[in-house]
Amino acid sequence: MATQLPPLAAIRAFEAVARHGSFTRAAGELGMTQSAVSYQIKVLEERVGTPLFVRRPRRIALTEIGRRLAPAVSEAFEHIAAAWQEARHGAQGTLVINTLQTFATAWLARHVGSFQLAHPGIAVRIETEQKVIDFARNEADVAIRAGSGGWPGLVEHQLIGTDFSPMLSPRLAASVGGLREPVDLLKLPIVSPNDPWWPDWLVRAGLAADALAGRPRTSLGSQSVEASAAIAGQGVALLTTAFYRQEIEAGLLVQPFDIVGTEGQRYFLVYPEARRNAPKTRAFRDWILPLFDQKTA
Amino acid sequence: MATQLPPLAAIRAFEAVARHGSFTRAAGELGMTQSAVSYQIKVLEERVGTPLFVRRPRRIALTEIGRRLAPAVSEAFEHIAAAWQEARHGAQGTLVINTLQTFATAWLARHVGSFQLAHPGIAVRIETEQKVIDFARNEADVAIRAGSGGWPGLVEHQLIGTDFSPMLSPRLAASVGGLREPVDLLKLPIVSPNDPWWPDWLVRAGLAADALAGRPRTSLGSQSVEASAAIAGQGVALLTTAFYRQEIEAGLLVQPFDIVGTEGQRYFLVYPEARRNAPKTRAFRDWILPLFDQKTA
DNA sequence: CGGGATACATAAGGGAGTTTCATGCATCAT
DNA sequence: ATGATGCATGAAACTCCCTTATGTATCCCG
Incomplete structure (x- = not known):
């Protein structure tokens, strides 16, 4: 026409x-x-x-x-x-965050509310994706990626590593008189004993990789559910430490040992250089970085 | 805003x-x-x-x-x-013609209908003006001007001169056995004996300028009315010859003598050069020029 | 599983359309 | 009259936009 x-x-x-x-x-x-x-x-x-x-x-x-x-x-x-x-x-008013499923459920979903409170003018939409996204073919303004960094054309901020370690509620820990040695964990229920991360961690802690063999093969499916179970005192969960800083600080969880396993990746906040100064991008960056600052370097 | x-x-x-x-x-x-x-x-x-x-x-x-x-x-x-x-x-569809009052009533009003028949898609609006118009400050597309030509920025086509001569109906002429000499006119009623053009014509015809003095000072106000009176056989009218070509050709009027007076001006069709090729401009030009062609040069 | 075709991105370069500047003209107000 | 206001115009400069050429990624076909 x-x-x-x-x-x-x-x-x-x-x-x-x-x-x-x-x-x-x-x-x-x-x-x-x-x-x-x-x-x-x-x-x-x-x-x-x-x-x-x-x-x-x-x-x-x-x-x-x-x-x-x-x-x-x-x-x-x-x-x-x-x-x-x-x-x-x-x-300006809608921030589209593209993120990996795991990060979304394990951390972002629980914290995004505080961003919205801090920036009532910005609507947030979370897109979850399995793979690493390309900003040219997605509507996202910012993304959370796992990897080792070095993407061309993108600004990247390191957020956290993927270190994981057993966590449990303080009451459960107290119920066995506190945990001094990794071996003490074996006295307690384990939330997801067949989590593939466990052998790795057990070895690092000087225990047998199959120390949890034979336990019921329950699995709660996602970290956030496992975390909830742990907070409720139902057992020990193997959680990405950085995701639960706030819970530890609040006394809901304790990480009894400094020994950590790792997936060998890091999470990054990334966004196109062209949008580095958009107000909503800055707002999100300035909100999320302090939450992971310091002890995660 | x-x-x-x-x-x-x-x-x-x-x-x-x-x-x-x-x-x-x-x-x-x-x-x-x-x-x-x-x-x-x-x-x-x-x-x-x-x-x-x-x-x-x-x-x-x-x-x-x-x-x-x-x-x-x-x-x-x-x-x-x-x-x-x-x-x-x-x-494209509306042609605004700016013209002098005299031309409008004496000629255009009687002929514009045939233009509209020939170009049913073009609406015509006639604006009459006392003075020479300026296309920059009027909405006219084309104009009829009297003068001697030579306007900058305008295309001009000479239409007619302002020659005038006595006219009357053939029946009236026959009623006195035909007109051979100008003096024969004096036997007949004159439509507007006090028209300022008469003395000029009378002198050119070898008669006394005041040959019509003493006749009733009637005046019909416009050439077209005078022409109607003449066609109706009510007397002799002094008319612009070019305006009544069609009536003469149709046998409604006769011009008994070639002797003409003149106002010393000519009528022109003019329009801005920029609009010389607009369809409606061409249509009007191509319609009006043949109507005055030849014997008016 | 190559090879061609399709579709968008990008860099460099040039040109046409706009804009500005300076000036002119007409009108209106004082 | 005289200055102020408002639009027109011509020349020159600039800016933006478009084209050309090429690259990249994907899809399709045999």
Whole structure:
């Protein structure tokens, strides 16, 4: 539908002139000279084939044709301006976070509320993805990636490592008189004894890799559920330490040993360089970085 | 109301892309290259602060923001296009003729109907003016001017001179056995004996300037009324010869003598050079010139 | 599983359309 | 009259936009 449109720069000038009834004032609004406006109107009049303004001594008046054209154009521009403003506002007001499923459920879901409280003007949408995303083909503004960094064109901030360690509720720990040695863990129920991370950690702690063999093969499926179970005192869970800093600080969980296993990756906050200074990007960065700061380096 | 508008060239490209779902096809519609469209979309995305399209393998898709922006823009452009088309059409379809009162009543009013029959798509508006008009400050497309020609910036076509001569109906002429000498006129009633043109003509005809003195000072006010009276056989009228060619050819009037007076001016059809090729201008020119052609040179 | 075709991105370069500047002209107000 | 206001115009400069050429990724086909 190759609808024939007038030259848009000229029609824009026309609209302003019609509204102001003056080339000079229209030029003021448009940020150009009276001369340029005069030129554009002339172009438009040549294109339409008839004058759009009658030049009277110290003022101009719309011709019949101009009088019919002006309101339609003004209205159309108002709609465009409104939609544009809304788009700009929407762009500033909605933060799309792309994140790995694990990070979303294990950490982000529990904490994003505080970001929204801190920035009530920014709506948040969380997209979860299995693989590393490409900003060119996703709507995300920022993403949480796991890996080792070094993505071209992206700004990256290291958030946390993937160190994991057993955690449990202080009450459960106290129930066995405290945990001094890793071997003391074996006296307690284990939330997900068949978690593939356990052998790794057990070995690092000087225990047998199969020390948990034979226990019921229960699995709660995600860290956050395991964490909840641990907090409820149901057993020991092997959790990514960085994800539960706040719970440890709040006394809901304890990490009895410094011994950690690791997946050998790190989590990063990344976003396109082009958007590094967008307010919503800054807001998110400035909110999330302190939460992982320091002890995770 | 300096409403913030997006870059219009870019928004135009965006609209086409959104409609086609393809940079390449949009470029086709817009008559530019895919490359240019890509550039414009990039500009717009930078301006709005967020991507408007998601780049998927062999196709693109609107983002949330783009999806909300596109319909509003499309609709606005449709309105502009419609108004523009209407303006163009109106410009082509209405011919504004500015003319001197005398020409309008003495000739144009009686003949314009045939123009309208020949060009049913063109509406005609006749503006009458006392003075010579300036196209810059009137809405006229063409004008009939009296003068001696030589107006800058205007195309001019000589129509007729202002020669005038006595005219009467053939029956009235026959009633006195035909007119052989100018003096024979004095036997007949004169429609407007005190018309200022009479003394001029009488002298040229070798009669006394005041040969009509003492006749009742009736005046019908305009040539066309005088002509009607003459056609009705009520007397002799002094008429601009060129205005009544058709009536003479039709046998309604006779001009008994070749002796003519003149106002020393000519009538011209004029119009701005810029509009010389507008269809309606050509139509009017091609209609009116043959009507005065030849014997008026 | 190559090879071609399709679609968008990007860099460099040039050109047409706009804009500005300077000036002129007409009108209006004082 | 005289200055101020407002639009038109011509020349020159600039800016933006478009084109050309090329790259990259994906899809499709045999």
